[in-house]
Amino acid sequence: MLKHLADSLETQWRRYRRRLQRCQERFSEEAVHDSRVETRRLLATVDLSGAFLPDDDLRKARRALKRHLNTFNQLRDTQVQLVYVERMTRAFPAARAFRNWLRKRESVFARQTRKAIKQVRIKRLGRRIARLEEQLRRCRKRTPRASAFETAWRAMDQAFARVARLCRRVAAADSATIHRTRVAFKRFRYMVEALSPLLPAVNDQHRHAMRGYQSMMGDIQDLEVLLATLEEFVRGKKIADQPARQLREELLRRRQWLIQVYLNAAGKLRDFWPLAASGHPTQTKTNEGRTR
Numbered sequence: 001m002l003k004h005l006a007d008s009l010e011t012q013w014r015r016y017r018r019r020l021q022r023c024q025e026r027f028s029e030e031a032v033h034d035s036r037v038e039t040r041r042l043l044a045t046v047d048l049s050g051a052f053l054p055d056d057d058l059r060k061a062r063r064a065l066k067r068h069l070n071t072f073n074q075l076r077d078t079q080v081q082l083v084y085v086e087r088m089t090r091a092f093p094a095a096r097a098f099r100n101w102l103r104k105r106e107s108v109f110a111r112q113t114r115k116a117i118k119q120v121r122i123k124r125l126g127r128r129i130a131r132l133e134e135q136l137r138r139c140r141k142r143t144p145r146a147s148a149f150e151t152a153w154r155a156m157d158q159a160f161a162r163v164a165r166l167c168r169r170v171a172a173a174d175s176a177t178i179h180r181t182r183v184a185f186k187r188f189r190y191m192v193e194a195l196s197p198l199l200p201a202v203n204d205q206h207r208h209a210m211r212g213y214q215s216m217m218g219d220i221q222d223l224e225v226l227l228a229t230l231e232e233f234v235r236g237k238k239i240a241d242q243p244a245r246q247l248r249e250e251l252l253r254r255r256q257w258l259i260q261v262y263l264n265a266a267g268k269l270r271d272f273w274p275l276a277a278s279g280h281p282t283q284t285k286t287n288e289g290r291t292r
Contacts, residue, residue: 001148002140004198005049009133012042013126020068020120027114029079032072035117039068044190046132051155052148053135057128064125071116075109078102081226092250094243101233152195159188160273167269172259175224182217185269189214192272210272216262223255 019038023031043065050058082102088095140148166181189210196202230251234244 001145001152001198002052002136002143004195005045005052005152006133006136006140008045008194009042009049009129009136012038012045013129013133016042017122017126020117020122024118024120027110027117032075032113036069036072036076039065040186040190041194042129043069044187044194046129047187048152048155048191048194049132049136051151052139052143053132057131057135061125061128061132064122064128068120071113071120075106075113077222077225077229078106078109080222081229082106084222084226088247088250092243092247094239094247097237097239098230098233098247101237102229156188156191156195156273159184159191163188164269167266170263170266172263175220175255175259178217178259178262179221179224182214182221185214185217189272206272209268213265213268213272216258216265220255220258220262223251223258227251227255 016035016038019031019035023035043062046058046061046065082099085095085099085102089099143151163181163184166177166184170177170181192199192202192210193207196207227248230244230248233239234248
């Protein structure tokens with residue numbers, strides 16, 4: 001467990017640095033996506049390391065990585081909105097003007113994001129990640145294997161318990177409750193993926209199902225942000241009330257449908273941490289009969 005976390009920190013740091021450099025040198029939608037993914041993966045490994053290590057370097061590393069993620073937010077939201085609104089332009093006249101406004105907005109955010117990404121400096125973060133890796137390797141020498149698994153297991157259980165607690169509080173009339181569940185689930189999902197080489201029950205099908213579950217909640221949040229952006233557009237532009245109202249009503253209808261789709265599937269959450277029911281990972285045997 002501890003060797004895996006230390007090796008993962010080293011690997012994820014290298015991948016994070018490489019994707020960030022690519023984004024800085026050849027800025028594109030694909031480069032932005034890849035950099036966001038590797039940032040989240042590194043953040044998940046840092047979060048798991050927190051089960052074993054003191055908080056100071058961990059807290060500062062988390063903060064730096066979250067700042068990096070926040071750099072992309074406005075651009076990413078606008079690009080998602082453009083794809084969504086483009087599909088509505090034939091049926092809703094207001095969507096065409098809205099799409100053109102979003103395109104201008106995307107250009108502004110792309111320039112701002114490109115500039116901000118070029119200014120990201122990671123030397124201090126690199127030193128912190130290196131210290132975390134070194135501490136994990138030292139911790140490995142004094143921590144029995146079973147104890148390390150128990151510690152990681154508790155961290156995963158706690159992350160899942162938080163998701164389950166928030167899921168029970170979800171209310172159809174309050175999409176913010178779904179958003180909070182999604183944020184917690186995303187953290188849990190990346191933690192599971194970070195440990196998946198040590199968890200035989202987590203296969204490609206399991207990972208695909210987790211992404212799908214998260215996407216159901218993400219689609220609702222995307223529509224929430226889109227509705228807020230539409231309100232900003234309507235306030236600042238001369239556009240007829242009736243077409244704008246029709247577009248807003250359609251978006252509200254779709255949001256309500258997506259909420260119902262998620263509520264119908266919310267119970268599937270229990271399928272994503274079946275490992276507790278199947279036994280502790282230290283009880284899983286390898287083909288050679290050794291305890292894994």
